[in-house]
Amino acid sequence: MNRRTTAKRATRKPKTNRVQRTRAGGTWTEAAFWGFLRSGLRRMTMRWPAKQVAKQAARRKYTGPNKRQKFEYRCAGCGEWFPDKEVELDHVIPAGKLNSFEDLPGFVERLFCEPDGYQILCKDRCHHAKTHQKGKQAETLFPA
Structure with missing residues (x-):
């Protein structure tokens, strides 16, 4: 007989401090559940009409040499x-955060805001800077 077939395989010892899987029939952790909800709600905002209205308010007709470009948008950060x-x-x-049912109403209200709750920011400078700032520093850079 071959040594591989006769030798017992070593079984991995399960971790003792595993996170409890309390959602979806014991297959998801709490973090996975709330991440799923956050992701689904954010995906729904792609079709939110107020986003298109806000974007249209910040655009003008493009007059440069690129024939394929029709519009350009003004960055609220750098102008x-x-x-x-x-x-x-x-x-x-x-x-904000969505980690419990108590957070849900406020999160949805802030996520699906009116057109004046959105701003256009250039990706490379202003949006990157705002995203990576902490707390009140971002609010002072980009006031409402």
Whole structure:
């Protein structure tokens, strides 16, 4: 007989401090459940009409040499004009955290805000700077 077939395989000892899986029939952790909800709600905002209204309010007709580009958008942070691919729509007031049912109403209200709750920011400078700032520093850089 072959040594491989006769030798017992070593079984891994399960970790003792595993996170309890309390959601979806014992297959998801609490973090996975709330991440799933956050992701689904954020995906729904792609079709939220107020986002398109806010974006249209910050655009003008493009008059440069690129024949394929129709519009350009003004960054609320630096005030410069950028093509569509170089800007992102950002919440003036961040949507915040969603870690419990108590957080749900406020999160949804901030996520699905009216057009004045959004701002256009250039990706490379202003949006990157706002995203990576902490707390009140971002609010002083980009006031509502």
